[in-house]
Amino acid sequence: MNRPPAWITSISYLAADRLFQNGKCGLSFLMNIQRVLRWMGLESPIPLSVLFLVKINHASEIDEIIDYISYIKGAFVIRMLQSYLGANCFRLVVRFYTDKRFWTALEEGSGEPVNKLMNSWTKQKGYPVLSVKVKDQKLVFDQSRFLASGTHGDGQWTVPITLCCGSYDVRKNFLLQKNSETLDMKELTSDKSNLASAWVKLNVDQTGFYRVEYDEDLEARLQNAIENKYLSTTDRFGSFDIFTHTSFYLMMGCVDG
Secondary structure (H helix, E strand, O other): OOOOOHHHHHHHHHHHHHHHOOOHHHHHHHHHHHHHHHHHOOOOOOOOHHHHHOOOOOHHHHHHHOOHHHHHHHHHHHHHHHHHHOHHHHHHHHHHOOOOOHHHHHHHHHOOOHHHHHHHHHOOOOOEEEEEEEEOOEEEEEEEEEOOOOOEEOOOOOEEEEEEEOOOOOEEEEEEOOOEEEEEHHHOOOOOOOOOOOOEEEOHHHOOOOEEEEOHHHHHHHHHHHHOOOOOHHHHHHHHHOOOOHHHHHHHHOOOO
């Protein structure tokens, strides 16, 4: 099958959602992400470097070298990168990039270490799960490879983190580049009075290709935010992986009312 480059597939979802403005394309993309995350949790057949780096001499060779899941994962990872860099930056680079490698063009246009970031995603199998806990008003992040068996595998990614704290107006983007890092919640907002109870949502709008495990405290705060519909429909939908009770997810995570 002759498929377009993964970055074009990613942009096509964004363009369709912007054009029709009904959210259905974004929801379809999100549902595909969930399917790929489940499959990749078992065992990725090949790292994404095959998709991006191997020379294809004929369209029919694509299916012989990669499978559909790895191809779609490529589109999801690029969508994550686009969300982190920002739509305007990404659009300008795509518009004017010519003979340079795509990652290099994005790195020069954004000032972010795009080559390092993408190498961590294309040269190893699977994807990370981020464990987040709160301690002394600090968020502690740990990353490892997600495995559906429930164990954590080896791996280290450069992860573009997007998070909100208590409101979508209080947002922070940063790169998680180590297996363990800490973020002081006081850096997120000037209002220190509600930090002890403020909800924290990682992976805003579900654009990141990773799973999140919250500690009991943060999970309870997020559950309260979902019940009170402080989160967007997309983020409520994406909270399926957080809670073990599917009925709660179906009632509170997806339904507007």
